[in-house]
Amino acid sequence: MASYPSQAELTEVRALLDASDYCEAWRLAGTLKGAREKDLARSEILYRGGDPAGAFSAARAGLETAPGDLDLLFWATGSSIWLRDAERAQAYSRELRARVEDARPRLSPGESEAWTRTVEDFSNRSQELAQHDRALDLAVTRARTVSLGFGAGLFLILVWVARSSHGRSSNPVS
C-alpha cells in the first residue's frame, strides 16, 4: 500500500476506514463539500478497500475537475502501480513530480520531504514496472522469433525432401 503524505483532510473518513466501516465512510464521502474532496475520499476508500481500478477511476474523475491536484495524483499513481499499468504509472508519476516541484514553495519542510520520498518511491516502482513490461515484450518477441525460425527451417527441409528423387524399393513386390 502506498503511504499518503498529506494529513490535511478526510480525518473522519479515515477514522471510519480504520474501523472497517466502509459503508459509512462512503456515505460521508458523498457529503463532503466539493467534487475534488468527494473524489479524493472515494479514491482512498476504494484503494483501501482493495479495489485499485475503482480507486483509479475516482482519482481520474477528480483530476478532471482539479487538474494537477497532488493528492489525486497520489492516488492515481498508486492505483496505476497496483494495477501494474506501467505506462499510466510513469505518466502520473512524472506529473506528480512536476507538480510537487511547482508546489514546493508552498509546502512546509515536513510536507516537502514527505512528497519527495513519495515521488521517488513512485518513480522507482514505475520504472521497475516499465522494465518488467519491456522484459515481457522481449520474451514474447524472442519466443516468436524462435518459432518462426524453426518454421522457416522446416519449410526448407520440406522443400529439400520434396525435391530429392523418389526412392524405389530394391525389392519391389507389387
Add this chain to the structure above:
Amino acid sequence: MVVELAAVRMLAPWFGTSLVVWTNVIAVILLALALGYLLGGRLAAKTHPAAMLSWVLLGAGCAIAWLPFLGATLSRALLPERIALDEAAGLVGWGSLAVSLSTFLPPALLLGTVCPLVVEALARARHLSAGSAGGSVLFVSTLGSLGGVFGTSHFLLPTLGLKLTFWLASALLIASAALARFVARQGARGGLGAALILVAWAGSLAVSPERPSLPPEAVELERRESNYQALRVVEDRSQGAPLRYLQVNEGFDSFQSVWQGELGLLPAGFYYNDFLLPASWSEAGSPWNVLVLGLGAGTVVRVLSAESRLEPRFVGVELDPAVVDLGRSYFDLEEDGPRLTTWTGLDARVALRVAEGGFDQIVLDCYANQVEIPPHLCTVEFFREAKARLAEGGWLTANLGGFDFDDPVVSSVAASCARAFESGVLLVRVPQSRNYLLIARRDGALPWSSGGLLPATQESILELGPRRLPGLTERIEPRDDAFVLTDDRCPIERLQTQSIVQARARRLVARGSG
C-alpha cells in the same frame, strides 16, 4: 506417445498444461511425424534401411535423453522472472511453441522416419508386399502407442518422474538401435560415431533440468508428479508468519491451496475467506453441512472450521489423491473422521450426483490447468445438479477468477448459474484480489438491497468491510438472451483466453465509483 505425454508434463512447470500448450505440443509432434514419414520414405530407398534405422534410433534416443535438460534451459531463457498470470497469455502460446519446436521436433522427426524404414526393411527381409509390411508395422506401433499412453500416465510419470521417464524411453530406443545394428550386420562400421552418440546419451544422466525459480525468501518443501499434474509445496517466509502454497504446474503467481499456522481467516486478498460470507446471514445449522468441490489441500476446511458457531461438517471432493496427501503432510488437513470425509479420485460432477443429503453450503473451487474452470463444472446443467443437492435456503458459493464483472468468464458463469437457479445470483468482488465469489441460493432470499450487500445479521469472523461498497457487488438476474454455458456448448477455454488477453486493457475500465 511416451514422448508426447511426457512433453506436456515437461512444459507444465513453465507454461502450464492449458489447451494452447496441448495444441502446440500435439501440432509440433504431428508436424514432425509428417516430415519424418516423408524423410523416412526417401531414406528407405537407400541400400541398407536397417542400418539407417539403427542410426535414426540412436539419434532419437540420445535427443530424448536430453529433452528435460534442454526444455527446461530453453524455457528458463524464454520466461522472465516472476510474471503474473494475466501477463502470461502471449508467452504461454509462443513460448510453449518455441520450446516444442526446438526440443521435441528433432527427436519426433527422427522417430517419424522409423516407420517407413521398418516397413522397407521388413518387406525386403521377408519378401512382403508394401501393404502387408506396412499393416504389420502399423499394428505393432499402434499397440506400442497404446501401451505408451497408459504406461506413461499411470505408471511412468507418477513412479519414475519426468527425467527418468524420458531416459527410459531413450534407453529403449538405444537398445532398439543396437538390435537394428545387429540385424543389419553393421559390425564395427560407424562404430566411432555410434560411440560418440552413446557418450552424449550417457552424459544426459549427469545433468539435472532446471526448475522455475522461487520468489525470494521462499523455499520448496516438496515436489511431486501425480497422475494429473506437477505439484510443489512452497513456503513463503518473507512475512512474519510463514505461508505455504500448493502450486500446480506453472504456478505463475497463482496457487491451489494456502496454509498459515493459525486456524481461521487468511490475510486479506485470499478468496478463501469469502466462502464464509453465507455465515453473515445464516443461523447456525446443527451441523452446517458443506460439500467442497475442489478440496485441494484443505484450505476451505481450515477457514470455515474457524467459524465455530456453524459447527461445520465437510465432504471434500478432490480429483487428485496426491493433493490430499500433500494437504495432510503440509497443510494440516485433518484425517477423515466425524468432521471431514474426503472423496479422492472422484470428479466433482460425479461426486455431486452420488452425494446424499441436502447441503447447507456447496463450495465450488475447481480449476484445471491452474486457470481453467473445467467445462463440465460451469454449465447450466451442472448448476441445476448443484441446486438439487442444496438444502432449502442452502448456498452455492463458487470461486471465479476474473478481472471485472463483465469479464467473459465471470459473466458467462454467473449467467449460467442464474439460469439454473431460476433466480438472481450475486457476484462479490473479493477485495485485493482478481477473484469473484459467485453466490446463489436455493429457495432463499439473497442478502441484497439497493445495489449492495445487506448488513450482516449474524456474528461472523469475516467482516463484510469493503464488500458492501457500491460497485463491489452485482446481482445478476436470469435472462433469456444471456449467453450461458451448457453441456452441449461450453467454450470456457476460449473465454478464459479472452479474459487473460483482455485483462491488461480491462484494468482501468472505469467502473461506477459514485
